[in-house]
Amino acid sequence: MSFSSFGLSEPILRALDEKGYSTPFPIQVKAIPAVLSGKDVMAAAQTGTGKTAAFLLPLLQRLASGSKVKANHIRTLVLAPTRELAVQIADSIAGYGNYLSLKSSVVYGGVKINPQMMKLRGGLDVLVATPGRLLDLFSKNAVKFSQVETLVLDEADRMLDLGFIGDIRKILALLPKKRQNLLFSATFSTDIRKLTDNLLKNPVQIEVNPRNSAATSVKQWIYEVDKKRKSALLSHLVRNKGWERALVFTRTKNGADRLVRKLVGDGISAAAIHGDKSQAKRSRTLADFKANKIRVLVATDIAARGIDIIELSHVINFDLPKVPEDYVHRIGRTGRAGSGGEGISLVSADEIKLLSGIESLIRQLLVREVESGFVPTHQVPLTRLLKLRPKKPKKPKKPKLKQEQKQGEGRKTGSKQKSGRNKPRRGGKSQGTKKANRTPRVRGKQKHDK
Numbered sequence: 001m002s003f004s005s006f007g008l009s010e011p012i013l014r015a016l017d018e019k020g021y022s023t024p025f026p027i028q029v030k031a032i033p034a035v036l037s038g039k040d041v042m043a044a045a046q047t048g049t050g051k052t053a054a055f056l057l058p059l060l061q062r063l064a065s066g067s068k069v070k071a072n073h074i075r076t077l078v079l080a081p082t083r084e085l086a087v088q089i090a091d092s093i094a095g096y097g098n099y100l101s102l103k104s105s106v107v108y109g110g111v112k113i114n115p116q117m118m119k120l121r122g123g124l125d126v127l128v129a130t131p132g133r134l135l136d137l138f139s140k141n142a143v144k145f146s147q148v149e150t151l152v153l154d155e156a157d158r159m160l161d162l163g164f165i166g167d168i169r170k171i172l173a174l175l176p177k178k179r180q181n182l183l184f185s186a187t188f189s190t191d192i193r194k195l196t197d198n199l200l201k202n203p204v205q206i207e208v209n210p211r212n213s214a215a216t217s218v219k220q221w222i223y224e225v226d227k228k229r230k231s232a233l234l235s236h237l238v239r240n241k242g243w244e245r246a247l248v249f250t251r252t253k254n255g256a257d258r259l260v261r262k263l264v265g266d267g268i269s270a271a272a273i274h275g276d277k278s279q280a281k282r283s284r285t286l287a288d289f290k291a292n293k294i295r296v297l298v299a300t301d302i303a304a305r306g307i308d309i310i311e312l313s314h315v316i317n318f319d320l321p322k323v324p325e326d327y328v329h330r331i332g333r334t335g336r337a338g339s340g341g342e343g344i345s346l347v348s349a350d351e352i353k354l355l356s357g358i359e360s361l362i363r364q365l366l367v368r369e370v371e372s373g374f375v376p377t378h379q380v381p382l383t384r385l386l387k388l389r390p391k392k393p394k395k396p397k398k399p400k401l402k403q404e405q406k407q408g409e410g411r412k413t414g415s416k417q418k419s420g421r422n423k424p425r426r427g428g429k430s431q432g433t434k435k436a437n438r439t440p441r442v443r444g445k446q447k448h449d450k
Helices: 012-018 028-034 051-064 082-094 114-120 130-141 167-174 188-196 226-239 253-265 277-292 324-329 349-362 400-405 434-438
Strands: 041-043 076-079 104-107 124-129 150-156 180-185 204-207 218-224 246-249 270-273 297-298 315-318 341-347 367-371 442-443
Touching: 012 051, 012 082, 028 041, 028 051, 028 180, 028 204, 041 051, 041 130, 041 367, 051 076, 051 082, 051 124, 051 150, 051 180, 076 130, 082 124, 082 277, 082 434, 104 114, 114 124, 114 130, 124 130, 226 253, 226 341, 226 367, 253 270, 253 297, 277 297, 277 341, 315 324, 324 341, 324 349, 341 349
Parallel strands: 041 180, 041 204, 076 124, 076 150, 104 124, 150 180, 218 341, 218 367, 246 297, 246 315, 270 297, 315 341, 367 442
Antiparallel strands: none
């Protein structure tokens, strides 16, 4: 199947050809016809599988043949949870619509509002916005919603969680009741699905991968390590594993800044992006990382939904996220568009509940390892999934006739066979003894900590 089979216009097909797009991804095959038909859509697919194009291409097709937009009005509203993701979507619109006579722009907080108000004066076919800044613009009468035909919530799970639900409800109350609604994300929790019941009307539901699953092209494992030695282990891995470019996630902004200072002190080029950094600083830092001027980019979850970097090979969870779904989005920054990648987590004993939540969400046991020289004093306990791992089936009893023949030899039959609670190991191998269960494989030659 090719993109031309969807009936997309020649200007859009020309732009796709220039980008080297030839065969649509599964999410695009299912979503593009549904969006073109004007139906509400709720679509879930792994990160890096073409979700943005899945809704933008049909929207641009419909907008190109629609009515003219009035001053300060917009026809399509795309909401995104972070500035980085909003900019990324706006760049995609500019690329896909390069040969279309459509007007689009992006607005977000952290920068002056007046230039954004000026862009809205002539009206826009597509506006990409973060919720807070959009409400600021509305309060200044800079944007009007009566012409809105389609609402898109990108990374809809984050848009509808407790941190955004208040702003989202305010925005929904301002929009025309008759409109198309599109929700796209890599993860949809049960609670989020309930919240969308009143938003969507007979939606087309699309899931091209198991719910809340990580991309199969990403290899995932954890290093068990004491909390106080995480930064030293990260420096060791970056220096000795040949990681030329790694995206590292921390839980807090202060933690990101501390880690950057540690890495720079160890001679590793690093920088941080988080909510306390100005938009200009964040943009420069991200550009330097993409240009390989920075070896390690340390970020809070603000970057999990808005970083699209070609050939990013490693994503490191320095701290496990408190929300399990964020793990999927974090490691989704690598392994994009079918390329390979590695998602690695540094896990200490106090993070066992977070690890258990992640493994339950992705329905997968993460391989455990210990790096030579960093054997933890406090081992990471077994997770619930490991404890509930099914036992090996008992061997079938031998036929009764054979049992009777061997009674004289005093042999017992039907004895129970024990099975150990094995931790997963790379390569799928496991050891059957209790000792092996408690000792992760140590990479490299064993050394004693000094």
